[in-house]
Structures are given as C-alpha cells and as structure tokens.
Amino acid sequence: MSGHIDTVKQAETTPEAEQPFRELGLRDDEYARIRGILGRRPTSAELAMYSVMWSEHCSYKSSKVHLRQFADVVAKGTAGSDAMLVGIGENAGVVDVGQGWAVTFKVESHNHPSYVEPYQGAATGVGGIVRDIMSMGARPVAVMDQLRFGPADAPDTHRVLPGVVAGVGGYGNCLGLPNIGGEVVFDPSYAGNPLVNALCVGVMRAEDIKLAHASGSGNLVVLFGARTGGDGIGGVSVLASETFDDDKPTKRPSVQVGDPFMEKVLIECCLEVFAADLVVGIQDLGGAGLSCATSELASNGDGGMHVWLDRVPLRDMSLRPEEILMSESQERMCAVVTPDRLDAFLEICARWEVTATVIGEVNDSRRLTVEWHGDLIADVPPRTVAHEGPVYERPMVRPEWQDGLQADDPSRLARPTTTEQLRDTVLRMVAAPNLASKSWVTDQYDRYVLGNTVLAQPEDAGVVRIDPATGLGVALATDGNGRYGKLDPYAGAQLALSEAYRNVAVSGARPLALTDCLNFGSPEDPAVMWQFAEATRGLADACRELGVPVTGGNVSFYNQTGDQAINPTPVVGVLGVIDDVTRRVPMGFAAEGDTVLLLGTTRDELGGSEWAHHVHGHLGGRPPQVDLAAERALAELLVEAAARGLVRAAHDLSDGGLAQGLSEMVLRHDVGVTVTLGEVTGDAFTALFSESAARVVVAVAPERLDDFRAAATAAGIPVTALGRTGGDALVVDGVFRVGVGELRAAHDATLPALFA
Amino acid sequence: MRVGVVTFPGSLDDGDARRALGLAGAEPVALWHGDVRLSAVDAVVLPGGFSYGDYLRCGAIARFAPVMERVIERAREGMPVLGICNGFQILCESHLLPGALVRNDHRKFVCRDQALRVESNTTAWTTAYAEGQEIVIPLKNGEGGFVADDPTLDRLEGEGQVVVRYLGSNPNGSYRDIAGIANEVGNVVGLMPHPEHAVEALTGPSTDGVGFFTSVIAGLVSA
Amino acid sequence: MARVVVDVMLKPEILDPQGQAVATALPKLGFDGIAAVRQGKRFELELDGDVTEERLAQIRNAAETLLSNPVIEDYTVRVEP
Amino acid sequence: MARVVVDVMLKPEILDPQGQAVATALPKLGFDGIAAVRQGKRFELELDGDVTEERLAQIRNAAETLLSNPVIEDYTVRVEP
Numbered sequence A: 001m002s003g004h005i006d007t008v009k010q011a012e013t014t015p016e017a018e019q020p021f022r023e024l025g026l027r028d029d030e031y032a033r034i035r036g037i038l039g040r041r042p043t044s045a046e047l048a049m050y051s052v053m054w055s056e057h058c059s060y061k062s063s064k065v066h067l068r069q070f071a072d073v074v075a076k077g078t079a080g081s082d083a084m085l086v087g088i089g090e091n092a093g094v095v096d097v098g099q100g101w102a103v104t105f106k107v108e109s110h111n112h113p114s115y116v117e118p119y120q121g122a123a124t125g126v127g128g129i130v131r132d133i134m135s136m137g138a139r140p141v142a143v144m145d146q147l148r149f150g151p152a153d154a155p156d157t158h159r160v161l162p163g164v165v166a167g168v169g170g171y172g173n174c175l176g177l178p179n180i181g182g183e184v185v186f187d188p189s190y191a192g193n194p195l196v197n198a199l200c201v202g203v204m205r206a207e208d209i210k211l212a213h214a215s216g217s218g219n220l221v222v223l224f225g226a227r228t229g230g231d232g233i234g235g236v237s238v239l240a241s242e243t244f245d246d247d248k249p250t251k252r253p254s255v256q257v258g259d260p261f262m263e264k265v266l267i268e269c270c271l272e273v274f275a276a277d278l279v280v281g282i283q284d285l286g287g288a289g290l291s292c293a294t295s296e297l298a299s300n301g302d303g304g305m306h307v308w309l310d311r312v313p314l315r316d317m318s319l320r321p322e323e324i325l326m327s328e329s330q331e332r333m334c335a336v337v338t339p340d341r342l343d344a345f346l347e348i349c350a351r352w353e354v355t356a357t358v359i360g361e362v363n364d365s366r367r368l369t370v371e372w373h374g375d376l377i378a379d380v381p382p383r384t385v386a387h388e389g390p391v392y393e394r395p396m397v398r399p400e401w402q403d404g405l406q407a408d409d410p411s412r413l414a415r416p417t418t419t420e421q422l423r424d425t426v427l428r429m430v431a432a433p434n435l436a437s438k439s440w441v442t443d444q445y446d447r448y449v450l451g452n453t454v455l456a457q458p459e460d461a462g463v464v465r466i467d468p469a470t471g472l473g474v475a476l477a478t479d480g481n482g483r484y485g486k487l488d489p490y491a492g493a494q495l496a497l498s499e500a501y502r503n504v505a506v507s508g509a510r511p512l513a514l515t516d517c518l519n520f521g522s523p524e525d526p527a528v529m530w531q532f533a534e535a536t537r538g539l540a541d542a543c544r545e546l547g548v549p550v551t552g553g554n555v556s557f558y559n560q561t562g563d564q565a566i567n568p569t570p571v572v573g574v575l576g577v578i579d580d581v582t583r584r585v586p587m588g589f590a591a592e593g594d595t596v597l598l599l600g601t602t603r604d605e606l607g608g609s610e611w612a613h614h615v616h617g618h619l620g621g622r623p624p625q626v627d628l629a630a631e632r633a634l635a636e637l638l639v640e641a642a643a644r645g646l647v648r649a650a651h652d653l654s655d656g657g658l659a660q661g662l663s664e665m666v667l668r669h670d671v672g673v674t675v676t677l678g679e680v681t682g683d684a685f686t687a688l689f690s691e692s693a694a695r696v697v698v699a700v701a702p703e704r705l706d707d708f709r710a711a712a713t714a715a716g717i718p719v720t721a722l723g724r725t726g727g728d729a730l731v732v733d734g735v736f737r738v739g740v741g742e743l744r745a746a747h748d749a750t751l752p753a754l755f756a
Numbered sequence B: 001m002r003v004g005v006v007t008f009p010g011s012l013d014d015g016d017a018r019r020a021l022g023l024a025g026a027e028p029v030a031l032w033h034g035d036v037r038l039s040a041v042d043a044v045v046l047p048g049g050f051s052y053g054d055y056l057r058c059g060a061i062a063r064f065a066p067v068m069e070r071v072i073e074r075a076r077e078g079m080p081v082l083g084i085c086n087g088f089q090i091l092c093e094s095h096l097l098p099g100a101l102v103r104n105d106h107r108k109f110v111c112r113d114q115a116l117r118v119e120s121n122t123t124a125w126t127t128a129y130a131e132g133q134e135i136v137i138p139l140k141n142g143e144g145g146f147v148a149d150d151p152t153l154d155r156l157e158g159e160g161q162v163v164v165r166y167l168g169s170n171p172n173g174s175y176r177d178i179a180g181i182a183n184e185v186g187n188v189v190g191l192m193p194h195p196e197h198a199v200e201a202l203t204g205p206s207t208d209g210v211g212f213f214t215s216v217i218a219g220l221v222s223a
Numbered sequence C, D: 001m002a003r004v005v006v007d008v009m010l011k012p013e014i015l016d017p018q019g020q021a022v023a024t025a026l027p028k029l030g031f032d033g034i035a036a037v038r039q040g041k042r043f044e045l046e047l048d049g050d051v052t053e054e055r056l057a058q059i060r061n062a063a064e065t066l067l068s069n070p071v072i073e074d075y076t077v078r079v080e081p
C-alpha cells in the first residue's frame, strides 16, 4: 500500500483541498453539485466514482433527453410492447418469445479501444456484451459484430481490420458462441474512427430473469471472476499523482486485455448458479467497474450497501482504493446472495476454479459506504452516483451544409447505358469492398458451435434454434447505413430499422423488438446533436409504426477526428421469432425452374447509393423513400409465406439494388437465373441499381405460385415477375449474361486481395 | 452403449458431441476433467474447444487432467477413443497419437465446410464409411496443421493410419493434407474436422458426420 | 551470419492470461516454488552479414513497430554471441 | 527472488508460419538484410527463493514435459543474472 488514503473524516476537516476534478472530466458546476450532494468535498474515492459514473459513457447525459422517446413508445402501448418483459434501463432488454421462453439481446460499441489496440479492443468488446447478457440470467447463445472502417485500401484500415476481426473471432470462438452475422462497411468517414459494435443474444425461461438489484438487508455482495488489476484506469492516475500522493504513481494501462478462457468458465459458473437459484441479483462489471456495479446494485435495491474494498482480490498490489473502484478489469461479475446460499454459491465457483469473495453487504442505510482497512473512504447516496447524474439539453443546429448536400442529386452522374457498360458495372459492383463477399472475415468465426445455428452468414438474418424439442427459434439482423444518415438522419435511422426488420422477415421470422447502437460524433457540436436528435426521433416514430419497441442499446459519441464527425451511424438490430425453424427461408436459389418475383416498388433512387459511392465517390441527394406501411405489409406476407411453405428462397434488396440481390442469390448455391427487367421500371440501369426500400426477391416453386400470388395480392404487395431460376449464369434478357464463375471470381477476390 | 464425453474447462463442443452420440443411438455420459474414474463407459470422445484457453499449446494442460490418466490407460487396453479438434491435440500431447498440431499456415482461425476423403474404414470410428468415400463436414480451428517427421509420416501412410484427408485446397498447411489419423490398432482416432456438427441437415452442411458415431456403436455391439 | 534476438513481453501491468495458465498448471504437476510466470515471444533474426550499429538501430525500429505493440508490450534486442 | 528463463523454439524442420510472416513483412517495411526469422516463446519464471541445482533440474523437467512439446520444439533453460 503506498501513500496517503483520503478518508471521509479528512474530507470533512480539509474542505478546501484542491481536487483534480477537471482532469477527471468533470465540469465546475458538476463538481459543485457533488459538493452540494455530500455537504462537503468528496474524498478521492468518491470523486473517482462520480467522475466515471457521470461521464458521457455511463450517464448518457447528452442523450438521455432524446432516448426517452423510446420509453414513451412502449408506455403508449405499441403493438409488440406487450412482449417486452424488461425494457430500457436494465443491463439488456428481455422479450417474451412464447412457450415460456424469453430472449435477451443487446448491441454495444467498443470503438475507441479497438482503434488503440485492435485485437484486444474488439475482443473485450465481445466479452463485455456477453457479460451484459449473462447478467440478465440468460445463457448466451450467439454473437454478431458490426464493423466499420475507413477506405478498404487505406493504411490505417490495414492496421485495424485484421486485428479487429481476429479479436472478435479469438474471443467469441473461445467462448463457444456461434457468430451468426454482422456487417463490414468501408467509408472514408470512419478513417481514424473505426466502429466496432458487438451484439449478443441469450436465452432463458421467462420466470428466471435476473435483475441487477441488491435487495434484502443482510444479503452478501460477492465479487467473482478475474482478479482486479489496473486495467483501463490511465485517467484516474491523476488522483494519485496530482493531489494526495507524493509517491510516483505506478504505470496504469489504458488498454484492457481480455481472457476469454476466464469468461468461458465464468459463463458455465453463472449458468450453474442460476440453475440452482442461488442469486438474488447479478451485475456484470463493465465500464466504471466496481463503482458502477455497487452503486447500480444499491440504487436499484433497497438502497444501502457497505463494501470492504480491501477484500477485493488484486492482480496488482500497488492499486489504490480509488483505482480499484474504477478499474475496468475484464471477466468479473458481482452477485447478491442470501447468507444461507453463500456456501452453495462458493462451492460452484470452486468447482470451476473461479475466485469468489464476499466484498460487501446489503443494508437499509440508503447509503453506499466503502471501507478501506477500517477507514471510511466513501459515503454517498447511491442514486446520485448511478441514476441522478447530470442531464443536458445540448444545443442543436441543422448544419448549414445539409441543404446543399441534399440538392447535389446523383442525377448529374454519368450512368451506364450500353449493354456492355451495364455488364461491367454489375461486375464492378459485386467486387466493391462494401458488396464483395465477406468470407475472408466470417471464415474466421465459428458458426457451428452449440449445434443450433440454422442460418448464419451470408444469409440475411442469423437464425438459432432455442428449443430443440419444439423447433422454436429466433432470428437477428443488424443494419445501419451512415451515408443515408448523413443525407437525412431522420430517414437514415428509419431505413436502418426498415432493413433489419425486412431481413428478419425474409428469413421467415416475425419481428418483435430491437436494440440499437447509436454511433455519432461529438455531442458538443450542435450539428452532431441535431443529427442525433433527428435519428432518435426517426427511430422512435418508426418503432411506433412498425410495432417493434426498443428494448435497449448503447450510445457512442465522440467518434470524430478534429471537428470532422463520422457519418451518423445508428446500427439497428432486430429480433424476430420463428415458431418452427424448419420453416426458415434461406436467401439463395436452390432449385431450377422456380419462378423469381420482385416484391415492392422500384423508383429512381440513387441518392447515397453504393453505386454513387463506389463508381463516382459521390454522396448527395436524398436517401430512398421510407415506407413503413409497405415494410409492415411486406413482412406480414413473408412471415405467412414462410409458415405456409410458399417460398423456396427470399432475399431483401438494399445496398447495390437488384443487381446485387440477384447476384447473391445465384452465388449462394451456384444456381443461375434468367430475368427480364421490362416491368420493373423505365430503364435497365435504374432497375438494377436503385436502392428503393421495402423490396424483396423471392423464388417460388411452380406448384406454390398461385397460392403465393394470391397471398401477395391479399396483402396488397406489388409483384413483378422477373424470370426463372436455372442455368449457370446471371442472365438479364436482352442486356447481358455473366457466368457464375466470372461472377464468383469478382465477388470473392476483393477482400483476400486487400488483406491476405 | 455408454460413450463418455469429457468436459475440460474451456471445452466447447462437448454438448454437440453428446447430442451426436444420442442421435446415433448411444447413451452419452458426461465426464468431468477432475474425475479419477471412468464411470463404466465403453468408449470416450474428447471434444473440441479451447481447453484451458489453449494458452500454452493446444491440449498441453488438458493432457494432465486427472481423467486423462484413465483415458490413456483404457485406450492402451483397446477402448475406442475419438479426439475431435482440441481432442485430437490432447491425444497428440498425450502421445496416444504421433505428431503434433501447429498454427495454421495462414495464421488465421478458419471455419468452413470441408470436403474430406475417408482413407481408412478399418478404425473403430470409421467402419460406417466406404474406403475412398468423400464427405463434407465443418472444419474450425486456429492450430490445425498436422506435422510429424518424415519417417513418422511414411509409417502412418504405410500402415493405413491416415484416416481422413483434406480434399481441395489445404486449409491449414497440414503435412500431406492429413485431417485425421489413428494409432496402430485403430481404436484411437484424432480428427481436426468436426463430425458432431454434421449430424442434422438443419444445422450442418450435411449429415455425413453421423458415421463416426454409428461406427463405434456397431463395433461395440458386435464385440 | 549473425543472430539477433528480440524478446517481446507484455508490460508488467498488463494481464497475461497465458503466463497465468502456466503458473496455475505447474503446481498441479508437482512443480512448486514458482511465484509467477510471464509468457512472451522470442524472435530469432538471422542476418546476412555482420551486425552493425546501423542495422541494430533498424532492428530496434522493427521491434518497436512490427514485432511488438508498444501500447501493451516491451521489447529487448540483443546480439547472440 | 530469482528469475529463470525458458526459451522454446520450433525445431528447424517444422514449418513456422509466424516467423515466416515476419520475414515477409520486414522488407516491405524497408528492413533489409534479414535472411530468416523464427518465432518462439519465452517464459519468465520468478522463483520464491534461490536457484538450486535441484530446482533447476525440476524446471528442466517442466520445460520438457509442459512448456515444450518435444515432438516439435526445443527448449533452453537459463538463470537470468
């Protein structure tokens, strides 16, 4: 133990001591508020706790006022919200999927750490979201990853991408969680600001939901998992160095290193503990470590907790108490256990060789008190730390460039006209980094483990069976298009939701609920704040119309270089339920002689399109029109068609339009197709590359065609006959023919050539 | 027919192996790494995963688990043992099988549907296949390159101990495209690919993996 | 031909799950009295020709940028006798 | 406290993809004149108390059975000054 420990007693007797609150990221008025709450200056431990818990990351101080709209959607009783068992505010939302099963899922960002140390940043991102899911009492069953990088050929992308992918795989594979999908997107706006989001989904019986609540005076708080080291507390060292301690602070790493093996045994340990019903409440340790876990547990429970901080098992004996409170060491969990169950709890931990230590006790003091070798070093009302942080209505201004951007329509761009040019464009587009095969990435992820993966990449949605006895399953898809977001953040967010929703529906699952990760620039920039407000408003409005509530998510601000913010990138993950996974609909053409139909309406919509981006480096105009009523009707049709076995394949159209959609359907099983574009829309180019929303291509077996058409008519969905499957080429009648081999070569070569 | 599946800390495919055995008609028995006795099982599967995180070398620490002492002893007496992926690595570390498995030559984890040729159908785990039969089952590993010195490789080839071989492009730099081998007697088999992930059409690329499990059951029944 | 060895170890404050796994395994196998284990990487570089100060400086540069990640690792460079 | 270092390297005849990758990367980054690179492991063992002959023999045993796989690797054990 080095140096001097700041106690509550000292704080009372030295009210004027200088404190480095600004270095810890607190504003003058925030510091004054803390003094007001406590009626004295905070101790350095208290200052550490408030500063991390009141940070943007933990307190949501800039986003809170906007996120409230999501809760309002639920409060107003959207169709679908009755399926929600646990909503925003808990570690993750929980949805009732029927037959007594509940599913919890959430997407979260680990952007900045992945930029600093790609492998460990991405790995610990997966680790963190998996613990969130465990803290609901669920067994994690699958993960997904949403990755965004600068241009595919930029040097920094080459530094970051291989490490990020290896990290996602290294951690997830070692946990034994199948990776069932995700995204890989390249755009200059992410150069220097890669986005690494990760999603986890877990399953439990509805009655087994656990919450992060510390109730019951006398119950014990047990910390279990890895020992605590100095991980991720580079920032707090100022507490030691600048005021209270003359000793030179030991070096503290700002990077966290993950130990997936420890997390794997932690998962098994938790599952046994849950099965034996040994915990009252449970909480993962993520950002803000013990500060967060103890204050949230206490604040959600009966309101009081005492912690013996010196009992925390350490990896680094030089850690000071305030550092222990803030350490973000990975692979740790906190449980609240009744005294009579403690031995049983510890026995399970011992069997898995997991260190477990009683570090605190629940009481009815309404205070969170922290003791260090007999001295009281913190004494705070827990709600003021965990839930009553500052809330800001940040100024917002619609950027003055927005009008000019929208006016810069892609209609001025040169379009291919000859059949030769169209053919070239198709081949060029399937090879574009954003549209090319992602196998180089996804082949590094285990999609088979656990034996319940029914659909995974490159399918539209990941589908996992959750009950082998009945065939009940869930589907998940995530989407987000930052270019659309930049052109119109309100519509961009709605399009992200529309696409994920449609991807779930094409697989045959009924969309139920969503999670989101809102990746934006600095909230202190009024233009960014406007984008954020527009995106959240768009999302909330769309939730209401589609009848799918937001169950939880994450906000990541400050994704910018200098004053250049990333494209506003709300990533939306939609969860659907499918009662019988054998009815799932895959994306690829699987048989010859099926009729191929286009559902939905194609307009001349190329603003923000992949074509404008890849061929012309252009971003301008308006994104495709949002049509939520059409999306909803289309989804209902697709879910019905799947249940009745009417379609053999279905694939949604998005980036790259019909050309890309058909190419992917052909390449899935090397079954060709011949189509005519005459009835789609005016000219072949628009038909092939427009990105109009609410569109899907289906393949229907001859004997089901009448039934399907009747169902589509009843649903009011426009149907255009495209052609028939078969052969070994993608043939657009009268325009061009591309052999499967040539198409595959173009589609498969891009990523290996860039990153091998 | 009771077939044990050992769970080490970090085992991942133990549940899948039990499921596959059940589908094939055996009674799967969960064994724990700390067990000092093998509760009356007729055969044992060492499943895939990352035992002890694979931090030192794959399988290096698991080999010293208490249960392995009995597994090694019984294997030497002729009990059928199948090591899949991490299990294969453990068998090599235990010297029940020759050679070793090293980092993939491309240095990446690889998960793919792998075409294989069954080279030997005389081991305890492959009698259900025809010699030369081509099958597709998942492959997923980071350290799947089989290596051994030339005399050992020649002996494996000569004695018919190469059980399955990769078809198409070599996925990991394995010497002589070897995907799985057996000991001299044929009761101990190690495989990098995962037959337990190819037992249901719904979740696997095929059901080609079932044969490994029905083989051992048939052998035990007739024994 | 000369040989230069670059040792790369995780910084002491960084978690080392690999070393920890070895440290836990050793006593179980009856090897006692080992207080801690750290596991790192060892690179053996064979040079064409002699080791000059300039080439050593180059190798130090490579150790810093390619062979190690300075955010989490330290390295040492030495010429093997 | 004494420190013993165990170096474990792949045998020369075993393919070393990691060393090879480093060897290919070096010239691309402008580091020339490196004929070959091998990558191995370095274990630093901190002992409670002194290094005796008996303990060194123990550690050699651990290096042979646990820290290395003699089928593919060689090891060296040395006491750090």
Ligand SMILES: Nc1ncnc2c1ncn2[C@@H]1O[C@H](COP(=O)(O)OP(=O)(O)O)[C@@H](O)[C@H]1O
Pocket (backbone or CB within 6 Å): A144, A145, A146, A147, A179, A180, A181, A182, A183, A184, A435, A438, A441, A442, A456, A457, A458, A459, A460, A461, A478, A479, A503, A654, A655
């Ligand atoms: N980082 C990733 N991790 C896992 N799967 C991915 C990743 N990136 C892309 N995929 C998968 O590759 C397929 C194609 O991706 P994408 O073209 O973005 O799909 P969509 O256009 O339907 O959103 C999908 O199945 C997707 O889940």
Ligand SMILES: [Mg+2]
Pocket (backbone or CB within 6 Å): A459, A460, A503, A652, A654
């Ligand atoms: Mg899709």
